[in-house]
Amino acid sequence: MSDSAGSRISRRAFLRAAGIGAGGAALAQAAPLTAAAAFGGGSKPDAEADVWVVGTGAAGWAAAIFAREAGASVELLEKGAFAGGTTRKSGGVYWVPNNPVMRAHGMQDPRDDALRYMARLAYPDLYSPEAPHLGLDAKSYALLETFYDRGAPVIDRLQQLGVMESTFWPAWDGRPWTDYHADLPENRAPRGRGILPQRADGSAGDGADLIQAFRRAAEARGIPLRLRHAARRLIVDDSGQVVGLEVATPERTLRLRARKGVVFCTGGFAHNPRLVRGFLRGVTWGSCEVPTNEGDFVAIAGGVGARLANMKSAAWKQVVLEQVLAFSSIPNGVSSIPGDSSLLVNRDGVRVVDEKLNYNQRSQVHFDWDASANLYRNQFLFMLYDQRTADLFAGVEPLPPRGAVAPEILTAPTLAELGPAIDARLAALETHIPRFRLAPGFAAALERTVARFNGFARSGVDLDFHRGESIHEPDFHGPRREGNDLPNPMLFPLAEGGPYHAVILAAGTYGTRGGPEIDTSARVISVWDQPIPGLYGAGNCIASPAGGGYFGGGSQLGPGIVFGAIAGEHAARQPARPAA
Amino acid sequence: MSAGGAHPALGYRELGAPGAPPRPPLLALASSDFDLEPQLAGLEHRFRVLLLAAPRRANPRRFGLPSLTGDWYLGDDEAPDPLGFGLCLEQLERFVVDDAAGLGPGARPLLLGAGQGAALALALACCWPERLAGVVAIAAALPPLPEGMLAERPLAGLPISLAPASSAVEDRARAARAAAALRARGARVRELEPGSIEQALADLACGARC
Numbered sequence: 001m002s003d004s005a006g007s008r009i010s011r012r013a014f015l016r017a018a019g020i021g022a023g024g025a026a027l028a029q030a031a032p033l034t035a036a037a038a039f040g041g042g043s044k045p046d047a048e049a050d051v052w053v054v055g056t057g058a059a060g061w062a063a064a065i066f067a068r069e070a071g072a073s074v075e076l077l078e079k080g081a082f083a084g085g086t087t088r089k090s091g092g093v094y095w096v097p098n099n100p101v102m103r104a105h106g107m108q109d110p111r112d113d114a115l116r117y118m119a120r121l122a123y124p125d126l127y128s129p130e131a132p133h134l135g136l137d138a139k140s141y142a143l144l145e146t147f148y149d150r151g152a153p154v155i156d157r158l159q160q161l162g163v164m165e166s167t168f169w170p171a172w173d174g175r176p177w178t179d180y181h182a183d184l185p186e187n188r189a190p191r192g193r194g195i196l197p198q199r200a201d202g203s204a205g206d207g208a209d210l211i212q213a214f215r216r217a218a219e220a221r222g223i224p225l226r227l228r229h230a231a232r233r234l235i236v237d238d239s240g241q242v243v244g245l246e247v248a249t250p251e252r253t254l255r256l257r258a259r260k261g262v263v264f265c266t267g268g269f270a271h272n273p274r275l276v277r278g279f280l281r282g283v284t285w286g287s288c289e290v291p292t293n294e295g296d297f298v299a300i301a302g303g304v305g306a307r308l309a310n311m312k313s314a315a316w317k318q319v320v321l322e323q324v325l326a327f328s329s330i331p332n333g334v335s336s337i338p339g340d341s342s343l344l345v346n347r348d349g350v351r352v353v354d355e356k357l358n359y360n361q362r363s364q365v366h367f368d369w370d371a372s373a374n375l376y377r378n379q380f381l382f383m384l385y386d387q388r389t390a391d392l393f394a395g396v397e398p399l400p401p402r403g404a405v406a407p408e409i410l411t412a413p414t415l416a417e418l419g420p421a422i423d424a425r426l427a428a429l430e431t432h433i434p435r436f437r438l439a440p441g442f443a444a445a446l447e448r449t450v451a452r453f454n455g456f457a458r459s460g461v462d463l464d465f466h467r468g469e470s471i472h473e474p475d476f477h478g479p480r481r482e483g484n485d486l487p488n489p490m491l492f493p494l495a496e497g498g499p500y501h502a503v504i505l506a507a508g509t510y511g512t513r514g515g516p517e518i519d520t521s522a523r524v525i526s527v528w529d530q531p532i533p534g535l536y537g538a539g540n541c542i543a544s545p546a547g548g549g550y551f552g553g554g555s556q557l558g559p560g561i562v563f564g565a566i567a568g569e570h571a572a573r574q575p576a577r578p579a580a
Numbered sequence: 581m582s583a584g585g586a587h588p589a590l591g592y593r594e595l596g597a598p599g600a601p602p603r604p605p606l607l608a609l610a611s612s613d614f615d616l617e618p619q620l621a622g623l624e625h626r627f628r629v630l631l632l633a634a635p636r637r638a639n640p641r642r643f644g645l646p647s648l649t650g651d652w653y654l655g656d657d658e659a660p661d662p663l664g665f666g667l668c669l670e671q672l673e674r675f676v677v678d679d680a681a682g683l684g685p686g687a688r689p690l691l692l693g694a695g696q697g698a699a700l701a702l703a704l705a706c707c708w709p710e711r712l713a714g715v716v717a718i719a720a721a722l723p724p725l726p727e728g729m730l731a732e733r734p735l736a737g738l739p740i741s742l743a744p745a746s747s748a749v750e751d752r753a754r755a756a757r758a759a760a761a762l763r764a765r766g767a768r769v770r771e772l773e774p775g776s777i778e779q780a781l782a783d784l785a786c787g788a789r790c
Contacts, residue, residue, distance in 0.1 A: 006677070007586070007670065007673060008673065008707040008708065008733075009666060009669050009670045009673050009707060010666075011666055011667070011670065013666070014662045014663050014665065014666025014667070015662075015663060015666075017662035017663075017666075018661065018662040018663040018666075020663060080661065081655060081659050081660070081661060081662055082654060082655035082656055082659045082660065082661055084654070088654060089636070089654055227659065290654070290661070291661075291663045291664075322587055322589055323589055323635070325587035325589070326586060326587045326588070326589035326667065326671060327589065327635060327664070327667050328663060328667065329663070329664065331635040331636035331651075332635075332636055400591050400633065401593065401633070401648055403593045403594075404591050404592060404593040404633055404648060405591055405592055405593070405594075405681070406591035406633070407588045407589060407590070407591065407680070408589065429587075432587065
């Protein structure tokens, strides 16, 4: 892809400048360094702090600020060239049950129901409403309890400290956004758990605002930030206590002493192909995570015996295949499938999912394995739409703004000609993707699919996938579009005449959710089922307390901020270890 | 000449009626802070104006942004995400050198960029000066490019106009730094007053080469 003939842009040089590849080095060097080797015999640490926080996404800043507020000296380390991690490019929503914004609006979010809702989604294979711990193991259940119990106080405290005010995530109709599983009987608070930083003008901010608020608060508290500092391995004393870490800068290696603890908030492993292929439960193509997210903590914590969990899970998002091939950290995922007359079909020309489901649910249909045919039939799906949807939903990813030309959009004058256009593009992409072609009966099947879909549009009822029936779907779809006076605003017959358009979609992630397990104090747990003293984790670098559940928008940042705060505070309250 | 195997992914919108009569091409790169589209109105009579789509054109929570503005890469002006910057530069290279929009073989477009779009335009000019007619860069910083990334290509009198984002000292200083660096490479640099985008565009419209 890079450094090819005729190009004058060296991708390798940019990779080096971005600090990418340090993860590979860390994998080779994850075995810890002893304190005696690092700091003994007259070797002084290059720097000291009570608490070192690694990573500058939301979890990292929360950890640093809460550690500082608990009286510790703190420094932040960032592997990349800029601060903010994936949080900075995110929508910035944090999902926190029973949060202060809900309470201020008189909205109830009872503990028992919230725990049932989270437990059912986090561990659907275990959930049992009458069983102890709702069928979960005691530790997983305790993490969900902690999230509920500590979540609202953490958000309250951020407000009291002047770090940031929070506000509802507003849907297009002005109401608070709906949880993605609002239909479940366990959900007694379907709106308002997803909140955002509030800007000075009162409007709802985004991930960049969230980072800016944290950064200002950290600067006001004198918390130093070091960019281009990649954690390489831990430093442990004879008792197994983590007493520091070794980091690599572009110039040299530093050994940093931690008097109280080290908190890792280094993000997911989406840009470590070995971990992605080896652990995620489905085949994915690309990620929204920033390119420095190479799963460094998996190797670093593994070196001191951390126990891994939840490695199969991620926050899933459909991606435009051709964007993935161009940008390693994709600019946008496909949050919604825009259009009322648009549909998703697979290689057989049939629909496979309710197109209006939220991104996390919808994306998982790509993983379906046809055991009889030995085939991922849905590995790539094709969003088909007509000119009506192109015009009325212009600019909603993946549709280009009105009048714009986008290389990934395929256009044909008739539906019959769209299939060959898709096949030609799949063939053209074969240097990047495995061989994948439409089934021989695609055209005929598509004709039947469209006829059936159009019938559903006229009746208003999607008998196959119940499109438009889930409570959260209108939030993504937006208002009923002009000219659609049919019973279901999310369905409209595909036009009888062309042009028709298609775009190739694949599964992707916007945050892997596996890594070392933590306990309710955010301490990393060892394979011997004991906390590793001095080592903490929060955010996407650890096994998510939310398991495989995506409760609503913000299900990564919510637990990330809350457990980041818990980690920072707990670490700060440990006794300072004397120098060796 | 092909710019290599990077998969093309830049979208664009042509202002005015596409096609004849032939006009010199102008590629515009807006950013989330600078929507160039209003300033471009009318230029389509003089130029074939293509407004390139910033890859990250919408906040993921917002739906249906009508314009092509947005972010090209993450990070701060002084510390951009190097990989994101490099991948966008690679896309821009493909667009110009591989003629993604059918500008014609050997076409030498003018680049008009603002903010992040301007930084990319200047970086492309450093890589492919012979394939450009000139650059107008508004509120640009010349980003710290990786050592050895850019071939040392003399800019050989390439006309470049630079306008600071505002009259603030730091904005002027940044523009002056970019100007000095580009002059050192041999560009013919003209420093504009802040807010003189209209002046730069008027220069373009009358065909002046700075």
